[in-house]
Amino acid sequence: MTGKNEPEISVGIVSGSGLTFTLHGDYLTAEGGRKLTGRYTAVAENDRLLLKNEAEVIRPGDEIILTPSAFGSCSFTLHAVTIGVNFHWQRNEDQTFRGILKFILRGGQVTAVNVLPVEEYLVSVISSEMSATSSGELLRAHAVISRSWLLAQIDKTLRLSNAGEKYRTSFVTDTEITRWYDREDHRDFDVCADDHCQRYQGITRSTTKAVEEAVHGTGGEVLMYSDFICDARYSKCCGGAAELFENVWEPVNHPYLRKVIDAGSEAGTPDIDLTDEKNAVEWISGKPEAFCNTSDRQILSQVLNNYDQETHDFYRWSVTCQQDELSDLVRERTGIDFGRITSLEPLARGTSGRLIRLRITGEKKSMVIGKELEIRKALSKSHLYSSAFYVEKVEDQGETLFVLHGAGWGHGVGLCQIGAAVMGASGYTYRQILFHYFVDAEIKKLY
Numbered sequence: 001m002t003g004k005n006e007p008e009i010s011v012g013i014v015s016g017s018g019l020t021f022t023l024h025g026d027y028l029t030a031e032g033g034r035k036l037t038g039r040y041t042a043v044a045e046n047d048r049l050l051l052k053n054e055a056e057v058i059r060p061g062d063e064i065i066l067t068p069s070a071f072g073s074c075s076f077t078l079h080a081v082t083i084g085v086n087f088h089w090q091r092n093e094d095q096t097f098r099g100i101l102k103f104i105l106r107g108g109q110v111t112a113v114n115v116l117p118v119e120e121y122l123v124s125v126i127s128s129e130m131s132a133t134s135s136g137e138l139l140r141a142h143a144v145i146s147r148s149w150l151l152a153q154i155d156k157t158l159r160l161s162n163a164g165e166k167y168r169t170s171f172v173t174d175t176e177i178t179r180w181y182d183r184e185d186h187r188d189f190d191v192c193a194d195d196h197c198q199r200y201q202g203i204t205r206s207t208t209k210a211v212e213e214a215v216h217g218t219g220g221e222v223l224m225y226s227d228f229i230c231d232a233r234y235s236k237c238c239g240g241a242a243e244l245f246e247n248v249w250e251p252v253n254h255p256y257l258r259k260v261i262d263a264g265s266e267a268g269t270p271d272i273d274l275t276d277e278k279n280a281v282e283w284i285s286g287k288p289e290a291f292c293n294t295s296d297r298q299i300l301s302q303v304l305n306n307y308d309q310e311t312h313d314f315y316r317w318s319v320t321c322q323q324d325e326l327s328d329l330v331r332e333r334t335g336i337d338f339g340r341i342t343s344l345e346p347l348a349r350g351t352s353g354r355l356i357r358l359r360i361t362g363e364k365k366s367m368v369i370g371k372e373l374e375i376r377k378a379l380s381k382s383h384l385y386s387s388a389f390y391v392e393k394v395e396d397q398g399e400t401l402f403v404l405h406g407a408g409w410g411h412g413v414g415l416c417q418i419g420a421a422v423m424g425a426s427g428y429t430y431r432q433i434l435f436h437y438f439v440d441a442e443i444k445k446l447y
């Protein structure tokens with residue numbers, strides 16, 4: 001990934017037994033050079049991929065590539081795409097894209113894939129992720145990390161496939177489940193279009209001049225450490241301190257992803273060891289000074305687009321669950337019957353105070369689960385905001401309540417979006433923002 005030309009990226013948009021779409025303008029099929037336009041449905045029928053409309057049925061084999069006759073003036077709409085899968089903002093909408101549309105048949109399902117130049121993709125991703133009111137420096141910082149992350153993922157896919165290794169993400173014994181969620185199921189494309197990778201909605205929402213300027217102004221720039229493109233992660237709110245990569249995903253240390261206290265030195269925020277249980281409880285129950293410790297609506301609206309604004313308390317939060325409710329929830333979410341849950345016991349925490357191993361004990365069974373997202377999934381109908389929490393068991397009128405006191409939103413590794421928004425609004429440049437979160441990394445222009 002060090003060539004001079006801008007690379008292309010393939011993005012998996014949606015899968016299903018049938019996908020309806022509309023081509024605006026002429027699209028050419030790869031073989032035969034047919035021109036298609038208008039509304040079709042791609043269906044999987046008896047292990048064959050078919051494209052249908054009222055007039056005809058096209059049988060392309062197990063893959064079809066539709067190339068726009070002109071990139072700028074052609075687009076396609078995929079109807080009723082589910083976004084925010086399993087998140088609390090899940091909804092269906094029509095989405096429109098530019099570039100190549102590819103359908104792949106796999107395991108009886110049709111997947112729609114969009115292939116387009118990296119910089120076009122970035123304009124869309126950053127427009128989806130960030131509000132039009134964001135500061136230019138925040139947008140530039142985001143352009144560089146999104147580009148770095150993306151190119152690092154393409155490199156990683158190549159490395160894994162060349163090495164012929166199977167990338168394992170799940171380790172299960174009778175007493176312990178260790179699992180993480182990364183790009184494990186993306187074999188037919190580089191990234192998916194949902195929050196799992198980066199939220200991508202094509203040109204469904206209009207892009208802003210500011211985002212275009214931020215992407216073009218940093219064109220080809222990536223974060224590098226030694227000879228590697230940084231796997232530049234980001235999440236909504238670190239909670240005051242950053243987490244390490246290996247505490248969230250596979251056990252690999254990236255030297256540029258360290259514990260960072262998310263504050264300037266003038267704030268005097270103590271750098272205490274949050275892997276220590278007592279310190280973590282003190283940290284979470286306090287409200288230490290940090291860039292992301294803000295309730296400034298103007299700044300928050302830069303990072304939280306409309307449907308995310310449903311969430312307000314993220315720096316410090318609490319969730320209360322009745323004992324039976326919790327027992328049902330955990331059984332439903334993990335598929336394990338613990339019986340009535342009697343305790344949630346922290347066993348190991350990372351540098352941000354996020355739990356990486358939690359023992360769940362019930363009247364029938366006791367088990368350890370990890371890492372952070374596995375814990376968040378087990379304890380909430382969608383996702384708990386973060387795994388940086390401690391548990392208080394309260395007796396209230398003969399009822400047992402579990403109160404989870406937490407900090408931050410997301411995995412906390414790399415750039416803290418809310419912290420970065422505050423830095424951008426306070427006059428820091430995008431380079432200063434990036435070097436705050438990615439310690440000892442460099443910015444280089446690849447193409």
Ligand SMILES: [Zn+2]
Nearest residue numbers: 191192196197
């Ligand atoms: Zn993904």
Ligand SMILES: [Zn+2]
Nearest residue numbers: 238292416419
């Ligand atoms: Zn933060």
